[in-house]
Amino acid sequence: MNSNPKPTPTPLLIFILGPHCAGKTTLGTHLSTLYTLTHIALGRELRNLVSAQPSGPAARIASKLAPAVLLELREYVGAGTLAPSSPTPMYVKERVFPEDVGGDVRVLVDGFPRGVDRWTRFRECIGEEGWLPGRMWVVVMGVDREVGYQRFLERGREGDVF
Incomplete structure (x- = not known):
């Protein structure tokens, strides 16, 4: 029997920023697997949140938001535009720091903040x-406009605006 306790992972919070179709979610998926991080692809999660039947963490958070806030989010997400300044950070806070997480935060968020x-x-x-001094990182990605636009067209997600 191994008497050495398993080391507690160091809290870590990473944000990946960049324009549409720069590869934020692709990079986030790889990094979250390599470093055992919870990956929050914010655009995907907001679309789930405003869907008719939200699932996973979005369902838990939807129950905490006022109907007017959900309606506002639904309008913005449905139009394929940037979600409003107030409810989006509240959603991210609830995802990164759920009540039961304590100090064990190991999260990667792609697509937030956009301003x-x-x-x-x-x-x-x-x-x-909630502040993690020295344990919060930002990765900024870029993409050639034409390459990003081509990826956007290939994605073909209805309602999105480039």
Whole structure:
């Protein structure tokens, strides 16, 4: 029997930023597998959240949001545009720091934040107790506009705006 306890993973929070079709989710999938991180593909999760039957964490969080907030999110996501500044950071906070997680945060979020307003609101939502000094990282990706546009067309997701 091994008497050495399994080491507790160091808390870690990574954000991947970049334009449409830069490969954020692809990179996030690979990194989350390599480093045992929970991967939150925000666009996919918001589409799940506003669907008729949200599933997984989106279903749990949907029950915490006011109907008017869900309606507002549904309108933006349905139009394929950037979700509003207020509910998106609240959703990310609930996903990154669910009530039962304690300090065991090992999360990678792709597609958030898309602006300083969302980052500021996220910081307000998590407060100082959610701040992980030296353990929060940002990866910024780029893509040639024509390559990104071609990937966008190939994706063919209805309602998306490039």
